[in-house]
Structures are given as C-alpha cells and as structure tokens.
Amino acid sequence: MSEKPTETIKIKSAKKMRDLMTTYYLEALSAAQNNKPVAWITSGGPVEPLVAMDIIPVYPENHGAMIGSAKMGEDLCSKAEDMGYSSDLCSYARADIACSVVKGGPIGGLPKPDMLICCNNICGTVLKWYEIQARFYNVPLFILDTPICHTGYSPEIAKYVRTQVDEYIVFLETVTQRKLDRDKMTEVGTLSLEGQRLWQKVLNTTAHKPSPMSAFDAFFFLALIVTLRGTKIAVDFYKELIEEMEQRIKDGISSVPDEKYRLLWDNLPVWYQLKWLSKKFSDHNACLVADTYTSAWCGTIKYIDENNFLESMAEAYTRIYLNIGVDEMVDGVLDMIRFYDVDGFVMHSNRSCKPYSFGQMDIMKIVREKTGIPVLMIEADMVDPRSFSQSQVDTRIDAFMEIIKQRRG
Amino acid sequence: MKEIEIFHAAVNHIPDMALKIQKTGRKIMGYLCSYAPEELIYAAGFHPMRLFSSKSEIILAENHLQSYCCSLVRGVLEDSLTGKLEYLFGTVFPHTCDSMQRLSDIWRMNGKYPFFADVVLPAKLNTESAKVYMTDVLARFKKDLEMAIGKEITDTDLKDSICIFNQIRKNLSAIYDLNSQNPGIISDRDIYALVKGSMIMDRKEVAGLLSQIVSHLEKMSPSPRKGKRLILSGSVCDTPDIFDAIETAGGFIVGDDLCTGSRWFEGRVMEDEPPLSAIASRYMARVTCPAKHSGLVTRAENLISLVEKNKADGVVFLFLKFCDPHSFDYPYLKESLEKKGIKSTAFEMDDQQQSLGQFMTRIETFIHMI
Ligand code: SF4
Numbered sequence: 001m002s003e004k005p006t007e008t009i010k011i012k013s014a015k016k017m018r019d020l021m022t023t024y025y026l027e028a029l030s031a032a033q034n035n036k037p038v039a040w041i042t043s044g045g046p047v048e049p050l051v052a053m054d055i056i057p058v059y060p061e062n063h064g065a066m067i068g069s070a071k072m073g074e075d076l077c078s079k080a081e082d083m084g085y086s087s088d089l090c091s092y093a094r095a096d097i098a099c100s101v102v103k104g105g106p107i108g109g110l111p112k113p114d115m116l117i118c119c120n121n122i123c124g125t126v127l128k129w130y131e132i133q134a135r136f137y138n139v140p141l142f143i144l145d146t147p148i149c150h151t152g153y154s155p156e157i158a159k160y161v162r163t164q165v166d167e168y169i170v171f172l173e174t175v176t177q178r179k180l181d182r183d184k185m186t187e188v189g190t191l192s193l194e195g196q197r198l199w200q201k202v203l204n205t206t207a208h209k210p211s212p213m214s215a216f217d218a219f220f221f222l223a224l225i226v227t228l229r230g231t232k233i234a235v236d237f238y239k240e241l242i243e244e245m246e247q248r249i250k251d252g253i254s255s256v257p258d259e260k261y262r263l264l265w266d267n268l269p270v271w272y273q274l275k276w277l278s279k280k281f282s283d284h285n286a287c288l289v290a291d292t293y294t295s296a297w298c299g300t301i302k303y304i305d306e307n308n309f310l311e312s313m314a315e316a317y318t319r320i321y322l323n324i325g326v327d328e329m330v331d332g333v334l335d336m337i338r339f340y341d342v343d344g345f346v347m348h349s350n351r352s353c354k355p356y357s358f359g360q361m362d363i364m365k366i367v368r369e370k371t372g373i374p375v376l377m378i379e380a381d382m383v384d385p386r387s388f389s390q391s392q393v394d395t396r397i398d399a400f401m402e403i404i405k406q407r408r409g
Numbered sequence: 410m411k412e413i414e415i416f417h418a419a420v421n422h423i424p425d426m427a428l429k430i431q432k433t434g435r436k437i438m439g440y441l442c443s444y445a446p447e448e449l450i451y452a453a454g455f456h457p458m459r460l461f462s463s464k465s466e467i468i469l470a471e472n473h474l475q476s477y478c479c480s481l482v483r484g485v486l487e488d489s490l491t492g493k494l495e496y497l498f499g500t501v502f503p504h505t506c507d508s509m510q511r512l513s514d515i516w517r518m519n520g521k522y523p524f525f526a527d528v529v530l531p532a533k534l535n536t537e538s539a540k541v542y543m544t545d546v547l548a549r550f551k552k553d554l555e556m557a558i559g560k561e562i563t564d565t566d567l568k569d570s571i572c573i574f575n576q577i578r579k580n581l582s583a584i585y586d587l588n589s590q591n592p593g594i595i596s597d598r599d600i601y602a603l604v605k606g607s608m609i610m611d612r613k614e615v616a617g618l619l620s621q622i623v624s625h626l627e628k629m630s631p632s633p634r635k636g637k638r639l640i641l642s643g644s645v646c647d648t649p650d651i652f653d654a655i656e657t658a659g660g661f662i663v664g665d666d667l668c669t670g671s672r673w674f675e676g677r678v679m680e681d682e683p684p685l686s687a688i689a690s691r692y693m694a695r696v697t698c699p700a701k702h703s704g705l706v707t708r709a710e711n712l713i714s715l716v717e718k719n720k721a722d723g724v725v726f727l728f729l730k731f732c733d734p735h736s737f738d739y740p741y742l743k744e745s746l747e748k749k750g751i752k753s754t755a756f757e758m759d760d761q762q763q764s765l766g767q768f769m770t771r772i773e774t775f776i777h778m779i
C-alpha cells in the first residue's frame with residue numbers, strides 16, 4: 001500500500017544501540033585474548049554476580065534472536081535435526097547447538113564458554129540445552145533451580161532459591177579463583193535495578209496516543225536490558241532513549257503514522273518476519289504498542305530490595321512472567337490491556353516455546369470474556385520459518401483488523 | 410496365570426476398576442507422573458491412581474492445548490473434560506516437563522474435582538539443598554492431604570504405606586530379573602500389564618498378587634523361544650501392541666528405562682528412616698527422568714549398565730511425539746551407546762496412533778541387523 005499518510009520517522013537511538021551491541025559482541029569474542037572468563041547464561045538468569053566479578057556474560061538466546069533476524073534459522077535448525085534433534089524442539093536451542101558445532105550464524109558462533117549458568121525460570125528446555133553444551137564444551141554448569149510458582153512464592157521455594165544464590169557465588173568464586181567484591185556487587189545491583197526501572201519507563205511511553213514506538217522497536221531495544229543488565233551502559237542508553245521518546249511525544253511523532261488502532265502482542269517475536277509483520281499492521285493503521293515478552297525484564301521490580309539486591313534477587317528471579325501460573329499471567333495481560341488501552345490482542349502460538357504457548361488458549365478465552373476485545377492467534381515459530389505460512393497469517397490479520405474496525409465503528 | 414489375568418482385566422477396564430475401588434470407601438487421587446509421592450497419598454487413605462490417556466479423539470482439549478503438545482498431556486485433559494474421570498476425588502501434579510507444568514495450570518483453572526495439589530519438586534536432584542527442598546515440599550504436600558482428610562497422617566500410617574509400596578517395587582524388580590534370566594517365561598504384554606496395573610489397582614491386592622506371580626515364575630522352566638534381547642528406553646509406553654510387535658519380530662524385552670516401567674519402581678524407601686526424608690532420598694537416588702538433572706552423563710551410564718547387566722543386544726528408544734526432555738537426550742544417549750558398540754533404534758509415536766505398521770518394519774530390520 002502506497003497511500004500512507006506520512007513516512008515513518010526512524011528512532012535515532014537505534015544506531016547507538018547497534019554500536020553498543022557490536023562493541024559488546026566484539027568484547028565477548030575477544031575475551032580469551034584479554035584473559036577474561038566468559039559465562040553463557042540464560043536470558044532470565046541472574047547476571048549481576050557475573051558483571052560484578054568481571055565475567056563476560058553471553059546469551060545464547062540473544063544470539064538465537066540474531067540468527068532468526070538474519071534468517072539463518074532454517075539452515076541451522078535443520079543441521080541440528082541432522083544431528084538427531086527433533087524438529088519439535090525449541091529453535092533457539094536447535095540453532096545454538098548446531099552453531100556450536102558448525103561455527104555458523106551471523107557472527108560465526110559465540111565465544112567458547114568457561115562456564116555455563118542455567119536458570120530454569122523460563123523453561124525446562126534450557127536445562128537440557130545447557131546440559132548438552134556442558135558436555136560439548138566440557139565446562140562446569142551451574143543450575144539455578146527456580147521452582148515454578150503455580151500459586152505463589154512458598155516459603156519452601158524462598159528458602160531453596162535463597163540457598164542457591166549462595167551456592168551460585170561459591171561456584172563463580174571456585175571457577176574463577178576470585179572473590180566476589182561485595183561493594184561491587186551492591187553497585188551492580190543498583191545499576192541493574194535502575195536499568196530495569198528505566199526499561200519499564202521506555203515501555204510505558206507507548207501508553208501515549210499515538211505511541212512513539214512499537215513493540216517491534218521494543219523487541220530491538222530489549223537486547224541491552226538482557227545483555228548489559230547491571231551496567232552503566234544500559235542505564236545511560238535507556239535514559240537517552242526515554243528522552244528521545246518524550247521528544248517524539250512532544251513533536252507528535254508516532255511509530256505508526258496515523259495510528260488508529262492499538263494492539264497488544266503475546267509471546268516471543270517472529271524474528272524472521274518482523275519487517276513484514278510491522279508493515280502489515282501499520283498498513284491497517286494499527287500499532288502493536290506493547291507485548292508481554294519485553295516487559296518480562298522489568299516485571300519483578302516490585303520484589304527487589306534496593307538495599308539488598310543479592311538477598312531479594314532470589315524472589316525477583318523466581319517470580320518472572322514465565323514462572324508463574326497461567327491465571328497470574330492473565331492478570332498481567334489484563335493490566336496491560338487497560339494500561340495501554342488496546343483494541344485487540346495478538347497471540348503468537350509459538351511452537352518452540354511450550355511454557356509460553358500452552359495456557360494461551362485459556363488466556364485468550366478469559367481476555368475475551370473479561371474485556372470483549374478481539375483476540376487473534378497466529379501459528380508460528382520465533383526462529384524456524386518452516387512453521388510459518390505467510391499467506392495464511394496475512395489473511396487472518398486482515399480478517400482480525402476488519403473485526404476491530406467494525407467494533408470501533 | 411489367573412493372577413496376571415486380574416491385571417489385564419483392570420488395565421482394560423479402568424473405569425470399572427475405579428468404581429470397585431470407590432465401593433471400598435477409598436477416594437481416588439489421580440496423578441500424572443512417576444514422581445508422585447504415592448506413599449503419602451496412600452497413607453492419607455486415598456487411592457493413588459496414575460492417569461493414562463484413554464486415547465479418545467481430541468475434541469474438547471483442542472480448546473486448551475495446541476496440536477504441538479504431547480498426546481499424553483492432551484489425552485488426559487480430553488478425558489477429564491469429557492467427564493471420563495468423574496471418579497476422581499482429586500489430582501496431584503508433580504513438576505516435571507513444561508507441558509505437564511502448563512497442564513497443571515489449565516487443570517486447576519478448569520477445576521472440577523474437590524482436591525488439587527501441585528508437588529513442585531526440584532529440577533536438580535544432586536545437591537544437598539535440593540534434597541532439603543524436596544523434603545520440605547513433601548511436608549507441605551502432607552499438610553495439604555491432612556487438610557483434605559481433616560486429620561493427621563501419622564508416622565505409622567506412612568511406614569505401613571511405605572512397606573506396601575516397597576513390596577510392590579521389590580516384586581516388580583524380581584519379575585524383571587526373572588524374565589531377564591529366562592526371557593519368555595512371561596510375555597512382554599503381561600509384564601507391562603503388571604506394571605500398569607500396579608499403578609492403578611488396589612495396592613494391597615497388587616502386593617499380594619505380585620508375590621504369587623513371582624513364586625510361579627520362579628518355578629518355571631526356560632522358554633524354548635529364541636530371540637534378541639532388547640532394552641526399551643523412553644517416556645510413557647501405553648501401547649501394548651508395541652510389545653506384541655517386538656515379540657513377533659523376534660525380540661525379548663529384558664529391561665527398560667521407561668517411566669511406565671522400571672523408572673517408576675526403581676529403588677526402595679528406607680523403612681527405618683524418618684519417612685519424608687526417606688521418600689526424598691529414593692527420588693534423589695533413583696534413575697532420573699530427563700526432565701530432572703542429576704549430572705551430565707547419569708542417564709547414559711545407567712542405560713549402558715542396563716544393557717550390560719541384562720546382556721542386551723540392542724536398545725529401542727520409544728518417544729512420544731512433542732516430548733522435549735526425551736528428544737533432547739536422544740542424540741547423546743545414542744552416541745554414548747555407539748561408543749560402547751551398542752546398537753539402537755528410535756521410534757516416535759503418539760498415544761492416538763492406530764497402526765503399528767511402520768514400527769513393525771523398523772523393529773524387524775533392527776532385529777535382523779543386531
Ligand atoms: S523460547 Fe521458550 S523454550 Fe526456548 S529457551 Fe526460551 S523460554 Fe525456553
């Protein structure tokens with residue numbers, strides 16, 4: 001469609017963000033030359049002690065997202081299948097496992113880890129995936145076991161996870177033969193919390209009508225709170241980003257020119273189709289203003305004790321979005337629907353991510369009952385394009401937007 | 410053997426058997442995985458009963474679980490939604506894989522039985538703090554049960570219960586051993602009916618019947634049938650025709666690493682230790698399910714020792730489609746076996762699967778090859 005009213009005005013901070021990520025990856029890739037230990041860690045894992053101990057954290061999931069965006073997912077996933085891994089497994093895991101062996105992907109593979117840190121607060125997949133990598137690289141693996149809080153944070157869970165935080169520190173000290181500097185830890189904790197607060201603030205700017213950015217932008221800007229959480233770099237960057245957003249709001253610049261409809265997205269992005277999806281919605285004058293995914297990195301601020309980060313970290317890392325009951329997830333979704341004042345809800349039923357996707361149909365039903373807004377569920381996968389049918393999704397989005405338009409009259 | 414027939418009758422007519430149990434006054438507590446602390450459920454006066462999919466067509470569960478969820482999880486939910494499990498008083502969900510984890514939420518949110526409990530066990534089974542947590546979780550579950558029955562579960566109740574389950578486990582192990590020494594003295598279909606029956610029938614009756622079966626088997630002379638000795642490895646195998654197919658193809662099952670097999674009855678609970686921590690110890694020591702962690706190579710070592718101990722000629726992996734934990738372990742298990750010169754084959758199936766034609770061809774080829 002070429003009858004767009006105005007052109008999209010790009011977010012200027014994007015370039016800086018790209019540079020920061022390049023620097024981060026260059027540093028990670030040259031860690032061995034600089035005698036810096038590298039730890040691979042899950043996206044929802046407690047990175048702060050690593051930062052405080054000058055260990056370079058590397059995130060296979062972020063790398064997976066890069067593989068997906070670079071449209072290298074199909075090739076790597078099928079390589080994993082040739083190695084005997086079922087095509088029904090998480091495509092982040094498949095892509096990463098294959099990448100380690102063939103040194104493929106957009107940056108020629110991740111730097112070799114000196115240790116692996118697996119926090120199972122997101123899924124059981126990471127437990128298996130990290131076991132595989134621990135065997136492959138023959139390096140020590142620490143598992144931070146965060147039991148699912150189906151109906152709350154029980155005292156037993158609290159005690160167990162709290163003990164493991166200490167075990168985690170001991171593990172790091174043993175592997176690196178260095179002591180954790182407690183003052184440094186406090187500093188990192190403060191920066192992490194500040195980073196999370198700022199990230200929340202970035203996401204909150206989209207409550208403005210029209211929204212200065214979209215969930216597609218959030219998927220992009222998310223990388224820093226994931227990879228550089230606990231650093232000043234993330235804090236400074238998000239401050240600038242907020243400024244830019246506020247300026248955009250003042251200048252009346254919106255992410256989708258002539259935004260008429262506001263939507264909420266659920267589950268991971270479809271990395272290899274971001275451009276197409278973004279244009280697709282934008283052509284309908286619809287902006288995906290928020291999503292349940294990127295907000296997971298600031299969703300547990302309420303549990304963090306500013307004055308005692310390490311102590312409260314146990315609870316904050318255990319009660320993240322994917323590690324709670326589906327009914328509590330529904331509450332989060334309903335809050336977002338209200339806060340961002342959206343007209344519709346788009347759910348990505350993601351074959352790769354079972355803990356995120358199972359329960360979605362119940363969420364869909366409850367959202368429909370409680371809010372009356374239309375809900376669309378599309379079948380896809382975040383990295384493996386083989387389970388995505390563009391023509392089918394295209395038709396379904398059109399039909400969904402038709403309903404939204406009619407409802408709004 | 411008439412004792413074995415009782416097991417077949419029970420597993421083929423689960424609802425009838427449930428009614429029979431109900432008449433005895435014991436309320437039925439369904440559970441979904443081999444990590445359910447049955448000893449506690451039984452000590453509380455309930456009848457622990459493992460839930461299997463009745464393999465009906467998935468219709469109502471389609472509104473709750475996508476097609477890429479394993480057939481066990483979808484199938485059991487379907488049964489619940491269509492009212493096939495009305496005999497349940499409640500259900501217990503031990504934490505294992507991501508699919509079960511979400512089934513627990515969906516089950517609870519669509520709750521239709523008076524009792525519901527999650528038993529959120531640790532995922533790590535090889536640390537001291539995990540053991541403490543496991544014991545704490547069992548204590549909490551005990552309280553949940555006590556709340557439901559309105560009275561305390563005493564240590565004596567628990568010890569009696571532990572004894573019965575130990576007896577069942579001991580007898581099943583003995584049957585496996587006897588069959589491994591003299592394959593063919595009992596058919597594989599019979600063996601798995603015994604295991605499945607032990608998960609659903611009255612446990613006192615099971616303990617008695619199994620003892621009798623053991624004594625019968627001890628007196629039997631070796632079977633003249635010849636065949637290749639196989640180990641089964643995988644998750645849930647609830648398709649008895651598979652066992653017949655293996656026999657027809659010329660194989661004997663001489664051991665397994667299945668959660669509807671030896672993984673469920675492996676190990677004993679120490680009878681002279683404090684009950685809860687004794688139950689926890691068994692879980693920590695038992696061969697792990699791949700959804701749990703107890704070291705990087707434990708499962709491979711166990712499988713290899715199963716092969717060696719039972720002098721097996723090969724391993725048959727049986728997986729349910731969409732089962733993450735097992736699929737992740739498969740390449741490494743296969744490779745570990747290869748390194749030892751042990752041949753294996755894998756078959757992915759579905760609870761709903763009708764035809765075993767493909768499996769038959771695969772297993773025949775495999776048996777010829779080894
Ligand atoms: S996408 Fe889902 S299954 Fe895969 S690693 Fe992330 S949380 Fe786990």
Ligand code: SF4
Nearest residue numbers: 479506508644729732
């Ligand atoms: S078969 Fe696999 S996916 Fe299904 S419930 Fe069992 S462990 Fe989970």
